[in-house]
Amino acid sequence: MVATGAxxxxxxxxGLDLPGVHLLHTMGDTFALEHALxxxxxxxVVIVGGGYxxxxxxxxxxxxxxxxxxxxQAPTVMPTVDPQLGRRIGAELASHGVSVHTxxxxxxxxxxxxxxxxxxxxxxxxxxxxxxVVVGVRPDVELAAAGVSTGxxxxxxxxxxxxxxxxxxLAAGDxxxxxxxxxxxxxxxxxxxxxxxxxxxxxxxxxxxxxxFAGSLGTQVVKVFELAVARTGLRDQEAAAAGFxxxxxxxxxxxxxxxxxxxxxxxxxxTGDRHTGRLLGAQLVGNxxxxxxxxxxxxxxxxxxxxTIDGLSELDLSYxxxxxxxxxxxxxxxxxxxxxxxxxxxxxxGLDDLADPKAEVQRDxxxxxxxxxxxxxxxGGDQGRR
Amino acid sequence: MVATGAxxxxxxxxGLDLPGVHLLHTMGDTFALEHALxxxxxxxVVIVGGGYxxxxxxxxxxxxxxxxxxxxQAPTVMPTVDPQLGRRIGAELASHGVSVHTxxxxxxxxxxxxxxxxxxxxxxxxxxxxxxVVVGVRPDVELAAAGVSTGxxxxxxxxxxxxxxxxxxLAAGDxxxxxxxxxxxxxxxxxxxxxxxxxxxxxxxxxxxxxxFAGSLGTQVVKVFELAVARTGLRDQEAAAAGFxxxxxxxxxxxxxxxxxxxxxxxxxxTGDRHTGRLLGAQLVGNxxxxxxxxxxxxxxxxxxxxTIDGLSELDLSYxxxxxxxxxxxxxxxxxxxxxxxxxxxxxxGLDDLADPKAEVQRDxxxxxxxxxxxxxxxGGDQGRR
Numbered sequence: 067m068v069a070t071g072a073x074x075x076x077x078x079x080x081g082l083d084l085p086g087v088h089l090l091h092t093m094g095d096t097f098a099l100e101h102a103l104x105x106x107x108x109x110x111v112v113i114v115g116g117g118y119x120x121x122x123x124x125x126x127x128x129x130x131x132x133x134x135x136x137x138x139q140a141p142t143v144m145p146t147v148d149p150q151l152g153r154r155i156g157a158e159l160a161s162h163g164v165s166v167h168t169x170x171x172x173x174x175x176x177x178x179x180x181x182x183x184x185x186x187x188x189x190x191x192x193x194x195x196x197x198x199v200v201v202g203v204r205p206d207v208e209l210a211a212a213g214v215s216t217g218x219x220x221x222x223x224x225x226x227x228x229x230x231x232x233x234x235x236l237a238a239g240d241x242x243x244x245x246x247x248x249x250x251x252x253x254x255x256x257x258x259x260x261x262x263x264x265x266x267x268x269x270x271x272x273x274x275x276x277x278x279f280a281g282s283l284g285t286q287v288v289k290v291f292e293l294a295v296a297r298t299g300l301r302d303q304e305a306a307a308a309g310f311x312x313x314x315x316x317x318x319x320x321x322x323x324x325x326x327x328x329x330x331x332x333x334x335x336x337t338g339d340r341h342t343g344r345l346l347g348a349q350l351v352g353n354x355x356x357x358x359x360x361x362x363x364x365x366x367x368x369x370x371x372x373x374t375i376d377g378l379s380e381l382d383l384s385y386x387x388x389x390x391x392x393x394x395x396x397x398x399x400x401x402x403x404x405x406x407x408x409x410x411x412x413x414x415x416g417l418d419d420l421a422d423p424k425a426e427v428q429r430d431x432x433x434x435x436x437x438x439x440x441x442x443x444x445x446g447g448d449q450g451r452r
Numbered sequence: 453m454v455a456t457g458a459x460x461x462x463x464x465x466x467g468l469d470l471p472g473v474h475l476l477h478t479m480g481d482t483f484a485l486e487h488a489l490x491x492x493x494x495x496x497v498v499i500v501g502g503g504y505x506x507x508x509x510x511x512x513x514x515x516x517x518x519x520x521x522x523x524x525q526a527p528t529v530m531p532t533v534d535p536q537l538g539r540r541i542g543a544e545l546a547s548h549g550v551s552v553h554t555x556x557x558x559x560x561x562x563x564x565x566x567x568x569x570x571x572x573x574x575x576x577x578x579x580x581x582x583x584x585v586v587v588g589v590r591p592d593v594e595l596a597a598a599g600v601s602t603g604x605x606x607x608x609x610x611x612x613x614x615x616x617x618x619x620x621x622l623a624a625g626d627x628x629x630x631x632x633x634x635x636x637x638x639x640x641x642x643x644x645x646x647x648x649x650x651x652x653x654x655x656x657x658x659x660x661x662x663x664x665f666a667g668s669l670g671t672q673v674v675k676v677f678e679l680a681v682a683r684t685g686l687r688d689q690e691a692a693a694a695g696f697x698x699x700x701x702x703x704x705x706x707x708x709x710x711x712x713x714x715x716x717x718x719x720x721x722x723t724g725d726r727h728t729g730r731l732l733g734a735q736l737v738g739n740x741x742x743x744x745x746x747x748x749x750x751x752x753x754x755x756x757x758x759x760t761i762d763g764l765s766e767l768d769l770s771y772x773x774x775x776x777x778x779x780x781x782x783x784x785x786x787x788x789x790x791x792x793x794x795x796x797x798x799x800x801x802g803l804d805d806l807a808d809p810k811a812e813v814q815r816d817x818x819x820x821x822x823x824x825x826x827x828x829x830x831x832g833g834d835q836g837r838r
Contacts (some may be wrong), residue, residue: 118772247768259771262778266765280766287770296770320539359775360746367753367767379652380666380754382633384682385645386504389745392648 067209067272068222068230069265072203072240072256079199081175085398086182087197090119102196112184112194114172115201116143121155121290122196124164128291135165135192137184142168145284147297148335150316151351158293185309203256205241217243219254226278230267232379236272238264247281247370248300248346249308255282285366287359294358298366299347302337317402319395321356323387330356331384334399340374343410345375348396356371357389361396375400453607454596454616458589458624458626463500465585467561472568473583476505488582489516497521498570498578500558501586502529507541507676509584510550510831521551521578522626525571528554532672534684534721536702537737544679589642591627605630606638612664613656622658624650633667633756634686634732635694641668671752673745680744685733686725697727703788705781707742708774710716718741720785725762729796731761734782743775747782761786764796 073093074387076082082089103109109132113120116138128134136143136159142152143159143166156166172186175197184192205221207214215231217223222230222242230237239255241262260282268276287296305312314337320329332352338345348365352358368378378400385392393401460477462468464554467500468475474485484791489495495518499506502524510741514520521654522529522545528538529552542552555559558572561583565752572580581716591607593600603609608615609627616623646668656663669788691698700723706715718738724731738744764786 147526170718213715255770258778259768263766263768280769283768285768285770285773287773287775288773294775298768298770354774355741357743359748359770359772360743360750361572363767363769363780364746364753366769367750367757370767371753371757380669381749381756382649382667382669382684383743383749383752384671384684385643386673386675387746388671388675388681392644394749 068214068235068237069239069268069397070206070209070241072311073206074200075174075202075204077199077201077432079114079172079175080197081177081182084175084182084197087175087199088178089198090123090198091203098378099111099198100215103132103231106195107197109133110193111196111198112137112147112182112192114184114197114199116140116166116168116201117146117200118144118286118288119197119200121159121288122288123200124159125162125291126290128162128164133165134163134406135184136169136196137170137172137186137190137192138166139171140168140170144288144290144295147295147349147351148314148316149303149331151295151335151349154351155290155293155295158291159254164237195380203240205256207241210237210241212233220253221418223252224264225384226267226269226281227276228264228270228279236268238268245279247283253282253284255284256349257282257284257286258284280370282364283369285362286319286363289354292354293351294354294356295351296358296362297347297349299369300337300360301347301349303348305339310339310344310346312337312346313340313403313404313407315406317399318390319398321352321395326387326390328355332356332358332361332395334395336375336399336403338407340407341405341410343374343376345369345378345400347374348399350396361394364394365396374410454600454621454623454627455654456592456595456627459592460586461588461590463558463587465500465558465561467563467568468562468585470563470568470583472563472581472783473561476509476586479591485584487583488611489518492581495519496579496580497582497584498523498568498580499584499586500570501584501588502526502552502554502675503532503586504530504672506535506584507545507674509586510545511548511675511677514548514550519551520549521553521570521580523556523558523572523576523578524552524554525557526554527769528673529571530676530681533681533735533737534687534700534702537681537735538722540719540737541676541679541681544677548677558625559734562817577818581711589626591640591642593627596621598624604638607640609638610650612653613657613662614626614650614665615657615694621630621717622654622787624654631665633665639668639670641670643670643672645671666756667756669752671748673748675740679737680740680742682734683735683739684748685731685755686723687733687735691723691725691732696725696730696732698723698791699726699731699789701789701792703785705784706777708776709737712773714741714774717813718742718744718747718781722761722782722785722789724789724793725796726793727796729760729762729765729790730760731755731759731786734785736782747780749784750780758763760796761789 074089112135142149143156170186174185176183183193203371214224223236239261241251244255246253258439266280267277302312302314316335330353334348337347379397383394460475500519528535529542548683556572560571562569566578601609608623610628625647629638634641652670653663671684688698688700702721716739721735723733765783769780
């Protein structure tokens with residue numbers, strides 16, 4: 067059983083080995099950083115990388131009283147959500163005193179007079195006592211790669227029983243490919259939730275079971291100061307790349323009845339297939355007390371079952387004024403999608419041979435029945451019917 | 453289109469017509485109560501009924517500075533959840549100064565010297581300035597009942613297109629029967645969420661559509677001071693009455709990683725069918741900042757799709773230490789259920805004719821495929837196979 071995890075990615079930046087430059091992945095990395103902070107009374111830090119770890123560290127170090135500068139290569143922080151939401155996250159960081167620089171590539175780190183200097187393009191130079199480099203991870207396959215096939219991003223290839231080639235070697239976690247339930251293909255998604263599920267499947271099969279990994283939707287959440295940021299499924303360009311015909315509709319909804327004190331506005335982006343009305347993904351940003359994480363999870367449960375966007379409104383969700391509305395915010399966002407993108411027309415679904423001629427589009431189909439319909443169109447094919 | 457709603461139930465208690473005794477259902481009732489409170493400087497109130505409205509009023513009036521006594525006929529408040537959870541809610545009320553009396557039937561309300569006196573069995577007598585009687589509702593069918601068939605609890609009979617008999621009369625909301633998705637039978641569930649969904653279906657069909665109501669799971673939530681209390685699906689005795697073979701397992705799980713500040717313990721009760729492993733219901737009590745409402749909604753989305761309890765652990769839910777665990781609390785509670793009740797054995801599922809002989813129990817089956825298996829056993833039937 068191989069469970070070697072991941073190692074932090076090292077970008078090609080001169081100066082990563084200077085004292086005061088930290089990667090952050092292992093317990094040892096954390097202790098080293100803690101020690102570096104403890105020996106300084108005041109301290110400025112540059113964080114290279116505006117993903118999950120970079121944002122969490124920006125919050126933690128700001129809370130600790132440090133002066134924090136965050137540098138991200140993409141046009142907005144947290145490029146795993148759409149720029150419309152990334153800009154909100156950037157504004158949240160700035161409002162808490164973080165100096166945010168996006169669209170900026172770090173070119174070198176230099177040391178002089180006990181201080182570090184971070185240089186970047188275009189035209190960035192920032193002095194710092196500490197530099198944190200957190201630009202993602204890559205699978206740690208050093209132990210296994212000699213004897214085991216590798217695939218996406220160099221991760222170990224596994225089937226849904228978590229067997230490698232050779233099949234008597236099982237593997238799970240951040241070192242392996244992850245079956246993506248929507249793409250119906252392997253991806254590299256090094257997430258704790260996925261690692262736990264894969265470990266359970268691998269463990270059961272290692273002792274003679276026949277468990278199968280149900281697949282990941284890439285569901286994720288992070289807290290950034292007062293905000294929670296969550297996503298599940300595919301974004302527009304990811305869905306398009308996979309052959310879907312995506313439409314993404316943004317909306318703003320209150321987390322609960324506005325007349326009840328403490329209502330917060332949520333910003334939602336729902337992605338669905340124009341052709342079939344199938345739900346493909348959701349992104350959600352809102353106050354950290356607005357049940358953002360579990361709202362994305364409701365959507366993830368719907369995605370798991372290949373629901374349509376219209377079908378979301380049929381879910382029997384709870385309501386009381388302090389916690390929601392008779393239609394939950396995700397249902398209102400789904401209705402906003404349908405209002406903008408339209409309901410798929412019956413002839414677009416190719417149901418003529420399946421359905422009662424009087425039946426309208428069925429809104430919630432079990433995956434087995436609709437697999438043929440739900441699959442992305444082959445490139446170039448099926449254009450006539452649109 | 454009939455949408456007459458419900459009217460408050462009037463229990464057979466002498467004295468309901470005395471000045472100072474209030475029912476609470478309409479806007480007018482609320483204004484009358486507001487006025488009664490405004491003209492008194494200090495005030496004591498007895499609330500008859502420990503359901504949703506009674507609990508919300510106990511919180512609201514206590515917050516307003518009134519001295520509140522709550523009386524409930526059942527052994528615990530909020531008898532729509534199991535007594536183990538009802539006792540926690542009673543303790544929450546008491547810790548905020550509400551005087552809670554359970555297992556007590558109000559027999560009369562008397563007026564003397566400008567004060568009211570509430571009498572009950574066994575041995576209860578309590579003076580009050582105001583009495584609030586909130587013991588539920590019944591369908592308001594006065595307008596329609598002459599020409600329309602009625603069913604459960606006297607509500608208007610409707611099909612899933614929300615057509616009554618006669619079919620040109622559509623009806624929706626608290627005046628009609630509600631199709632229960634698990635029971636596959638009508639029930640009376642006067643809830644705002646359900647009314648909205650039924651109204652949408654009826655409206656679409658009134659203008660020539662073919663929409664169908666997907667059914668209710670009885671998903672509900674209420675806030676009681678610092679607690680949120682939520683449920684979805686069937687409780688043990690409801691499931692047994694419907695012919696299932698239920699097991700209910702209680703557990704306590706943290707809402708998020710305990711090392712991250714502010715973790716709260718959630719108390720969960722999961723009900724499933726011993727025979728098939730099918731998820732039948734869930735109840736959840738926890739701090740109102742612990743995303744209780746949306747956690748029950750994740751479970752409701754799973755129930756909607758007829759998942760097994762084992763299947764809950766396959767949902768790709770979000771994780772970050774401030775909001776959850778790599779297995780969410782509902783997945784841990786599901787695992788506790790399986791650890792206690794056991795996984796259903798393959799021969800119990802009657803899959804021999806369906807499944808690959810090497811396949812283990814499939815954990816997540818679309819409703820159409822497993823309808824035969826998922827249906828409650830007919831009374832007295834199918835005993836040989838257990």
